[in-house]
Amino acid sequence: MRTALTLLFLLALGAMPGALLPQRSLNAQKVADYIASHGWWGRLLDRLQFFDVYASYWFSAVYVLLFVSLVGCLMPRTWEYARQMRAKPVLTPRNLARMPHHDRAESPRDVDTVIADARRRLKGWRLVEREEDGGTRTVSAERGFLRETGNLVFHFSLLGLLVAFALGKMYGYEGQVIVQANGGQFCNSGVYNYDTFRPGLRVDGTNLSPFCVKIDDFQASYLHTGQAESFHADIGYQSGPDLDSNTWRPYRLEVNSPLRTVGDRVYLLGHGYTPVFTVTFPGGATRTGATQWRPVNEITFASEGATKFDPPDTTDAETRRENQLAITGLLAPTAVYRGELLDSVFPEARDPAVAIDVYRGDLGTDSGRGQSIFSIDQKMVADGKLNKVARKNLAKGESLTLDDGTVIRFDGVRDWVSVQVSHDPTQVWVLVFSVLVILGLGVSLSIKRRRVWVRATPQEDGRTVIEVGGLARTDQAGYGEEFTAVARDLFKEEG
Incomplete structure (x- = not known):
């Protein structure tokens, strides 16, 4: 047991870094920022798996050792407990006066009556009656x-x-995905439908619980300080037979009120804004882009991101790569200008505006390297393959014309929501x-575990000496009152 308690303490101690340090499974970007800002110390913690505490080898080792220790502790105790349950209460001690609780009295009742009264008073206790020399009879009782x-x-x-x-x-899994709140849909049909996916050790992503979710609308309310008061999403979902009949069931998804379906839980984690841009190319073709941007200020919801476009009517791969467009910058839901700099003063989209940089060239999407949807590949910029061609602040409805006649219009914003699917x-x-x-x-x-012994010894004059002894197997607090009540009842003259 001491070993188990020590390991339990070590397990609690080992869990502390998981609460104090950012964890890669929850926010990989915060982990990267922490390592970058703390230099060698951050890299050392990373090598020691302090940013993946609950998946680390040392935490798992303590966990397994605690499991083994508990098994080794419980098996002998269970066997001993089963043996004690089958055994009779112990013999009455020869000298009851040595017990922590003891009382003695004479009664005119005979031995049989005293024992009968003791048996009646100790009803509900495990007891056994025994006989001793000289006609003395005893009762041994246990309780607790x-x-x-x-x-x-x-x-x-x-x-x-x-x-x-x-x-x-x-056997569990957990995934997160961003869905546009204008009828955007998500189906739990494979890992590639998620933005991030954390499978269990025995999960390969090929047998997920089938269901679909559609985000119809999103609403948020804020205090005057900009702090979120409440937000919820009106959704529809399909699971089971609904998938075959294409039936959508409505549900109001709120924070801490997940949708539960086919053994999975769908949580509403957060939300943000998607700027909508319409690009009119020199030939007259138009493209509308709506890619979510991520908040960089959790108070005002000022957001950053990148919306990317391929040129239309281009079959040549090289020409397409040389004329790709990327719109990057800052989105302000409630715009305010500090000189020429755009900022946001409130998280609600009351007066949206964007400060954008427009890049043209090769975005590097065909390079084979993974690329974030929230940014452009800075290596392509450094190599001169992607060049900045314009910069401007745009309010809703305003546009920007590039040197080749391409027109970029800011049409406003849409809501997006982040949902998490958990299966356990x-x-x-x-x-x-x-x-x-x-x-x-x-x-x-x-x-409390306690014992009571009663000894009734006959005397030559026909009276009976009654001795009562008591012992609490653990803490004796409170047992004295119970023992006194038992002894008082046994010493009564009436049977």
């Missing part, structure tokens, strides 16, 4: 075995909780074991 039952329930439930967590990590097949077992942990702990702390 539920204390050890609660203790074992607590520890077995803790063990079950560890197993459930481990199985949940093996053991969540019900986690709840059950958590409740059992609490119940087992409550029982083990509230019930």
Whole structure:
């Protein structure tokens, strides 16, 4: 047990970096920023897996050792408890006066009556009657075995909780995706539909629970300080037979009120804005781009991003690469100008505007390297393959004309929402074991294990000497009152 407690302390100590340091599984960008700003110290923590605490080798080692220790602790205790439950209460000590609780009195009742009264008073206790020399009879009684039952329930439930967590990590998955709040849809049909996906150790992404979600609308309300008061999304979802009949069921998705369907949970995590640009090329062809930009200021929701376009009616790959467009910059939901600099003063889209840089050339989308949707490849800029051709602030409805006659118009903004899909097949077992942990702990702390012995010794004058002894197997606090009540009842003259 000491080993298990030590390992439990180490597990709690090991979890502290997971709460104090950014974790790569939750926010990889914050981890990268932390490492960059802390130099060698950040790189050392990264090598020691302090940014992936719960998936680290050292945390897993403590976890497994705790599991083994609990098993090694519980098996002997369970066997001993089963043996004690089958055994009779112990013999009455020869000298009851040495017990922590003791009382003695004479009664005119005979031995049989005293023993009958003792048996009636100790109803509900585990007891056994025995005979001694000279006609003396004794009663040995025990109570409080539920204390050890609660203790074992607590520890077995803790063990079950560890197993459930481990199985949940093996067979569960979690993914996040950004969906446009104008009828945008997402289907849980494969890992490539997610922006980020964290599978369990036994999940390969080929057998996900099938369902679809459609974001019809999004609404947010803010305090005058700009702090979010509430936000929710009106969605439709399909699962099971609805997929075959193309039936959409409405649901109001709110923070901490997930959609639960086919064993998965869909959470509303956050939201942001998507600037809408319409590009009219020299030949008259138009393209409308609506790519989400990410907030860089959580108070005012000033956002940054990149909206990218391929030239129309171009079949030659080289020509297409040389004439790609990218619109990057800052989006202000409620615009204010500080000189020539655009800023936002409120998170709601009351007066949206953008400060944009327009790049033309090769975006590097065919280079084979992964590229963020929120930025352009700075290597292409450094190599001179992607060049800045314009810069301007645009309010809603305003446009910019490039040197080749291309017109870029800012049409306004749309909402997007970030949703998280979580699948944990053991969540019900986690709840059950958590409740059992609490119940087992409550029982083990509230019930006391105690013993009572009664000895009735006949005297020559026909009277009976009654001795009562008591012992609490654990803390004796509160047992004195119960023992006194038992002894007082046994010493009464009436049977």
